[in-house]
Amino acid sequence: MPDKIHRLPSALGLTGLCRSALYKALKEESFPEPVLLGKRAVGWRESDLTAWVQSRQKRSAAKG
Numbered sequence: 679m680p681d682k683i684h685r686l687p688s689a690l691g692l693t694g695l696c697r698s699a700l701y702k703a704l705k706e707e708s709f710p711e712p713v714l715l716g717k718r719a720v721g722w723r724e725s726d727l728t729a730w731v732q733s734r735q736k737r738s739a740a741k742g
Contacts, residue, residue: 681723681724681725681726682723682724683713683715683721683722683723683724684721684722684723684724684727685719685720685721686700686720686721689721689722689727692724692727692728692731693727693730693731694731709730710722710723710726710727710729710730711726
């Protein structure tokens with residue numbers, strides 16, 4: 679079954695990030711690369727977002 683593609687508003691909701699934090703993480707290459715949907719449209723694969731959130735949870739659990 680193919681991944682669901684999330685546009686920016688739902689990607690922000692899934693990750694808990696604000697828009698500027700998401701784009702900062704993209705610039706730092708610590709956030710999954712978006713999928714090009716059109717000339718000016720991008721989205722993120724649900725599996726990539728889920729994996730990213732889980733990696734952040736593991737990292738914060740290791741610190742605590």
